[in-house]
Amino acid sequence: MTTPEGVTQSKSMMEVSHRLSWVARRSPGTWAAVVTVVAVLLAMGQRLVSGWAVSIVAMLFGTGALVLIWHGLRVRQANQLPARPPTPSRRVAELDFSVPEPARRVPVLADFCTICGRALSNPASRLARVGSECVKVHGPRPLSVLNPAYGEWVVSKRVAEAEAAAKQRSLDRQHDQALLLHTRDVRRWELSLETPEMVRRRLVRIEGQRLAGAGLTLTAGIAAAQLLGS
Numbered sequence: 001m002t003t004p005e006g007v008t009q010s011k012s013m014m015e016v017s018h019r020l021s022w023v024a025r026r027s028p029g030t031w032a033a034v035v036t037v038v039a040v041l042l043a044m045g046q047r048l049v050s051g052w053a054v055s056i057v058a059m060l061f062g063t064g065a066l067v068l069i070w071h072g073l074r075v076r077q078a079n080q081l082p083a084r085p086p087t088p089s090r091r092v093a094e095l096d097f098s099v100p101e102p103a104r105r106v107p108v109l110a111d112f113c114t115i116c117g118r119a120l121s122n123p124a125s126r127l128a129r130v131g132s133e134c135v136k137v138h139g140p141r142p143l144s145v146l147n148p149a150y151g152e153w154v155v156s157k158r159v160a161e162a163e164a165a166a167k168q169r170s171l172d173r174q175h176d177q178a179l180l181l182h183t184r185d186v187r188r189w190e191l192s193l194e195t196p197e198m199v200r201r202r203l204v205r206i207e208g209q210r211l212a213g214a215g216l217t218l219t220a221g222i223a224a225a226q227l228l229g230s
């Protein structure tokens, strides 16, 4: 004997069993897809309805590629954050002096042999300051003096070095000034990142990263579903 209550119970049991059979009819691939979509939505949080839509469309196409493209577009926008002002680099003054160093001393050529006084014409003898006969007995007697060109060279080099040092001091002052301005610019830049629009963009960047993770999960889910289904 069945009571009206029993009939109701049996009807609801049938309904449950009918629903279970509906669940059972779904392929493993469909369930993997549903689970993946849920994972995507959880990963994205509650911020982006458009992100959800893209994920679902990606699901329909059976690929995570759209999610990745979406991620790319979002990150591209997020990357339009103002760049940090570049740190000024210290410049080094170059020494403006390229004259080769001349010899410190130069030989004094002799017109006459220092031993016998005979006139000399051979360049080697003039350098030795002794004639070809006398050199066999007495050996050479060369003489050298300080090269005036060397002294001039030393003076010009010191002048160039002093100019470079002055230029370096000037560059260093400019650099110090630039560093002060840089500190100010960085502070302004930091403040500019605190505006609502920039805060939003930074959140988008974080979301983009989450979305990329979700896209990978999606792709992995689909790959798994295809393996199970095959």
Ligand SMILES: [Zn+2]
Residues within 6 Å of the ligand: 113, 114, 115, 116, 117, 118, 130, 131, 133, 134
């Ligand atoms: Zn001689």
